[in-house]
Structure formats: C-alpha cells, structure tokens
C-alpha cells in the first residue's frame with residue numbers, strides 16, 4: 376500500500392493536485408487508486424462522481440487506465456457510522472446510531488474531520504485500496520491532521536475516561552455511586568451546567584461508545600505508524616509561487632518535528648508562457664506590449680521563487696516541481712489530466 380498526503384494553506388490547489396495524483400496512478404498502475412477529498416469545488420465534485428453522502432465512487436476513465444480511479448468525500452458522519460457498524464459490540468449498533476448524543480458528537484465535535492481522516496485511511500486499506508491520496512483541510516498553525524488523532528488516542532487511554540466509560544452502566548444499574556471523589560466533583564459541576572438529564576445521556580452514550588473509542592485510538596496509533604513509515608507514506612506540500620518559501624519552511628519544519636519527511640513541494644499556478652521574447656510583442660499596440668511586459672515580469676518572479684526554493688533545499692531529498700496555471704478552473708477530468716501530466720515521477 377502507498378499513501379500520499381497533501382498539505383497546504385487555503386486555496387493553493389491541494390484538492391486539484393490530490394485528485395490529479397490519484398488519476399495519474401490509475402493511468403500508470405494496475406491498482407485501485409483513490410483520492411479522499413475534503414469539500415471539492417462543485418464542478419470537480421461532479422467530475423469525480425461525488426454526489427451525496429456516499430462512500431467510495433468509481434470514476435470511469437476514457438480511455439481506460441491500467442488501474443482504476445476512485446474518489447471519496449471525507450464525510451465525518453459516514454466514516455463514524457462505518458466505524459460503529461464495523462466495531463460496535465453485537466446488539467449495540469442501533470443503540471449507538473440512534474442515541475440522541477450520537478448525532479451531536481458526529482456533527483459538532485471539534486477536530487472530528489481530522490480524527491475521521493485517519494479512521495478512513497484504515498477503512499480504505501481494509502477495503503483493498505492500494506494507493507490512497509489524502510487531501511487535507513487547509514492548515515498553517517499545526518499539522519492537525521496528525522496531531523488530533525494522537526491527542527484523542529491519549530485522551531481515550533487516560534485513566535479517568537476509561538473509568539467513566541467502564542463503570543457508568545454499572546453505577547446507573549445499581550444506583551450506587553462508587554466513583555472516586557474526583558469524578559463526583561466533576562459530575563456535580565457538569566450537571567449544574569448542562570442539567571442532569573443531558574449529563575446522564577452523555578455518560579450513557581459514552582459507556583456504550585467506549586469500545587469504539589478505544590478501538591479508534593488503537594487504529595489511530597496504527598495508522599499514524601503507517602504515516603510515519605517512509606516506505607508507505609509520502610508527504611507533499613502544495614503552494615503557489617507567492618507563498619512558496621514561507622509555506623515550504625513552515626511545513627518542512629512542522630513535519631520534521633514530528634518525524635515525517637517531506638517528499639515533494641508542488642509550486643502550483645506558475646505562469647507558463649514565455650512572453651519576454653521580442654517576437655511575441657512585434658506589431659502589438661502599446662497597451663498589448665504593457666500587458667506582455669507585465670506578464671513577463673510576473674512570470675520572472677515565479678521563476679525566481681522556484682530558484683530560491685531550490686537553493687534553500689539544495690542537497691536535501693525534497694523534489695521541487697512546478698505546475699502551470701491552466702486557462703480555466705480545474706473543472707473536470709480533462710484539467711486533471713493536464714495537471715497529472717506535470718506531476719513527475
């Protein structure tokens with residue numbers, strides 16, 4: 376199995392480049408390639424068959440590739456439902472799915488998207504996808520995609536959470552309050568804030584959900600280990616010429632801190648045409664010449680940005696690849712093919 380994770384700040388082309396990457400693998404390799412995307416623009420969503428709350432979708436290619444292209448939306452609710460169906464104890468699936476707290480957790484828990492991305496990678500590998508390209512939410516502050524699942528795993532592993540999860544049903548059944556002082560204080564405080572009924576519901580829910588949460592924590596640890604294995608996972612950053620150096624520095628060091636190597640930096644939306652040659656401006660009006668000169672100077676600044684980046688990472692095992700600005704938005708398979716053709720090895 377191979378996993379490629381795209382990181383980057385907002386609007387730089389992560390989703391487009393991630394989808395193009397899965398497409399290029401599906402063309403070249405007799406494998407099932409899948410891109411898992413977050414919130415793609417409408418026309419790309421249509422091109423990838425991603426309507427509604429479905430799981431993985433097959434994307435037919437013309438002409439067909441050696442392998443298959445699949446796409447999926449990272450839908451928090453669908454992923455969590457899937458985890459409940461796969462891992463809940465027999466007889467508890469419906470109780471969990473219909474519990475009043477469940478929908479609230481799925482829809483509102485902060486960081487749920489990052490938690491579920493890791494869960495979903497595990498589900499996909501179990502379903503036979505061999506090349507998984509992960510598009511992530513824009514982030515600059517931290518690599519939340521990696522940090523949150525580990526934080527959650529730590530929380531679930533903590534003694535107090537385990538205690539509540541394991542003992543609540545027993546306590547509720549027997550009416551005995553056998554929990555420690557610390558837990559009682561916390562109950563009292565939370566009850567006065569939320570009302571006894573809601574607290575009871577939350578604890579009741581957690582007590583049946585605890586096995587899923589523990590299973591999640593275990594799988595998250597395993598998946599994060601896969602992500603840390605350079606034979607399996609490659610991290611790539613997408614940026615634009617204007618942000619290239621800043622983004623590269625940030626992600627390079629944020630990844631390094633966590634023990635993940637950075638494989639490739641894609642500098643997207645490079646202006647591709649060489650408008651500086653005197654031939655192209657011959658016979659042009661003054662206005663046209665001005666526009667050409669302006670284009671050429673912006674393009675020069677893009678080229679300088681790439682050169683700076685190459686200098687900065689000279690001698691490091693990081694690929695730096697530029698991707699051209701297309702004439703239109705990335706709105707379908709044709710545009711993805713054009714990006715795919717530029718991705719390199």
Ligand SMILES: Nc1ncnc2c1ncn2[C@@H]1O[C@H](COP(=O)(O)OP(=O)(O)OP(=O)(O)O)[C@@H](O)[C@H]1O
Nearest residue numbers: 385386387388389390391513644699700701704705
């Ligand atoms: N090489 C390109 N040429 C032209 N347009 C592009 C190119 N790459 C991306 N775009 C356009 O830029 C916009 C943002 O692209 P995309 O959605 O892939 O970025 P993103 O990083 O995933 O954004 P977000 O952070 O919002 O998820 C889209 O309208 C897309 O069509």
Ligand SMILES: [Mg+2]
Nearest residue numbers: 389390413414
């Ligand atoms: Mg995106």
